Amino acid sequence: MKKAGFGCLGFFVVLAVIAVVINAVKFLFSHINGFFLAFAFLSLLFAFLSFFFPRLGFWAKKKTKFSSSTGYFILAIIFFILFGITAPTQDTTHQKSDYQTAATKAKNTAGKSGSNPKEDKSKPAEAAVPAVKKHKKISTPSNQHAATLVETVDGDTIKVIYKGKEKTVRYLLVDTPEEKKPGTCVQPYAVSAYNKNKQLVNSGKLTLEFETNGDTRDKYGRLLAYVYVNGKSVQEELLKDGYARVAYIYHPPYKYLSKYEKDEKIAENKHLHIWSQKGYATDSGFNGCSKSTAAAKSSSAKQSGTSGAGSSSAYQNNPADDQESNMVCKGKIKGNANSKIYHLPGNPYYNRTKDNIVWFCTEAQAKKAGYRPSK
Structure with a gap:
C-alpha cells in the first residue's frame, strides 16, 4: 500500500x-x-x-x-x-495601445458629432482610426445572372451583354408610357420613366432573373426578365414611384405578381406620376399624348422611313398591321424599329419579328437608316 x-x-x-x-x-x-x-x-x-x-x-x-x-x-x-x-520594435510594442487610443478618439468624436452634426463635415470619421476600410461585398443569389448594361432603351427595356452576346431585355410584368414606338405619340411621363430607369440601371451591379413558367422571350425575341441593381428590384422601384403599371400577365402564376400589384396600388393611392391623371393609366395601356406629340410624330416618321433609291413610302410598313410593303424589290429585309436591328431572310429571328417592322431592299439601305445586322 x-x-x-x-x-x-x-x-x-x-x-x-x-x-x-x-x-x-x-x-x-x-x-x-x-x-x-x-x-x-x-x-x-x-x-x-x-x-x-x-x-x-x-x-x-x-x-x-x-x-x-x-x-x-x-x-x-x-x-x-x-x-x-x-528586442521588439517600437511599432510592435505600441501597436495595440495606439489603435486603442485612436479608436477611443474616434468614439469620442462620434459621440460629439451626434450632438453637433456640423463637426462631422470638417472631421471625417475615417481619418480617426488607422484601420483597413472594409468594402461591403454584394452577393448575387443563385437564381440571378450577371449582365453588363449596354444601353437604356426606354422605361421598361434595356440592352445588355449576357453570356457574351448583346441582348435586348424587356422587363417582366410592367409597362411604362411609350416615347419611341413608331406611329404613336410621346405619352406623358414616358421621358420621366426612361430617365428613372436609366438612373436605376446605371447605379450598380446588374443582374437578371428569369421566370420558371416558360416566359423567357416575347414575340419580338427579347429576353423577358426581372431586373435587379445591387439586389434591388428595378420593376418594384418603377411601380412604387408611379412610372409603371402591372401588365402583360400571359402565363400565370408569376413569382412576384402579387408583390408588384401591391407596389402599384401604393403608387395609385398616392396619385404618383402616371396615376396623377384620372383615366390616363388603364388596363389596356395609357391614354393621351404629351405636348411634344407633333415633334414626336415627325421624329417617328424619320426613323421609320428609309431613303435610298426611291420613295420612302415604298420601304416602310404600316405599324397598324406590319404587313410587308417593299413590293418593289426582292430584298425583303426586316428592320425592328424598336431595337434598330435588321434581319435577313433565313435568320432565326426573321419570322419572329412581326411588329414595328421597317422594310428594306438592301443591307446598305438598312445601315444608312441606322440599323445594324442581327447577331
Whole structure:
C-alpha cells in the first residue's frame, strides 16, 4: 500500500515538475530579450571584477587580469547583440495601445458629432482610426445572372451583354408610357420613366432573373426578365414611384405578381406620376399624348422611313398591321424599329419579328437608316 501511495504521489510530482518546466520555458522565451540584457550587464560587472580577481576567468588556463577581463567583455558584447536582435520594435510594442487610443478618439468624436452634426463635415470619421476600410461585398443569389448594361432603351427595356452576346431585355410584368414606338405619340411621363430607369440601371451591379413558367422571350425575341441593381428590384422601384403599371400577365402564376400589384396600388393611392391623371393609366395601356406629340410624330416618321433609291413610302410598313410593303424589290429585309436591328431572310429571328417592322431592299439601305445586322 505504501508503494502504491508513493507511486501516485510520484506521478503527480512528475506532472507538477513538467508543468513548471513548460511554464518556465514559455516565460523564458517570452522574456528572452530581458535575460540577454541582464547577462550583458552581469558580464560587464564580471569584466570589472576580473581586474581584481583574475580567478573569475574560469575559461583561461593562465588566469591573468587581461584574459579574464577580455573574455567577459566579449560575452557582454554578444549578449548586447542578442538583446538587440530579440528586442521588439517600437511599432510592435505600441501597436495595440495606439489603435486603442485612436479608436477611443474616434468614439469620442462620434459621440460629439451626434450632438453637433456640423463637426462631422470638417472631421471625417475615417481619418480617426488607422484601420483597413472594409468594402461591403454584394452577393448575387443563385437564381440571378450577371449582365453588363449596354444601353437604356426606354422605361421598361434595356440592352445588355449576357453570356457574351448583346441582348435586348424587356422587363417582366410592367409597362411604362411609350416615347419611341413608331406611329404613336410621346405619352406623358414616358421621358420621366426612361430617365428613372436609366438612373436605376446605371447605379450598380446588374443582374437578371428569369421566370420558371416558360416566359423567357416575347414575340419580338427579347429576353423577358426581372431586373435587379445591387439586389434591388428595378420593376418594384418603377411601380412604387408611379412610372409603371402591372401588365402583360400571359402565363400565370408569376413569382412576384402579387408583390408588384401591391407596389402599384401604393403608387395609385398616392396619385404618383402616371396615376396623377384620372383615366390616363388603364388596363389596356395609357391614354393621351404629351405636348411634344407633333415633334414626336415627325421624329417617328424619320426613323421609320428609309431613303435610298426611291420613295420612302415604298420601304416602310404600316405599324397598324406590319404587313410587308417593299413590293418593289426582292430584298425583303426586316428592320425592328424598336431595337434598330435588321434581319435577313433565313435568320432565326426573321419570322419572329412581326411588329414595328421597317422594310428594306438592301443591307446598305438598312445601315444608312441606322440599323445594324442581327447577331
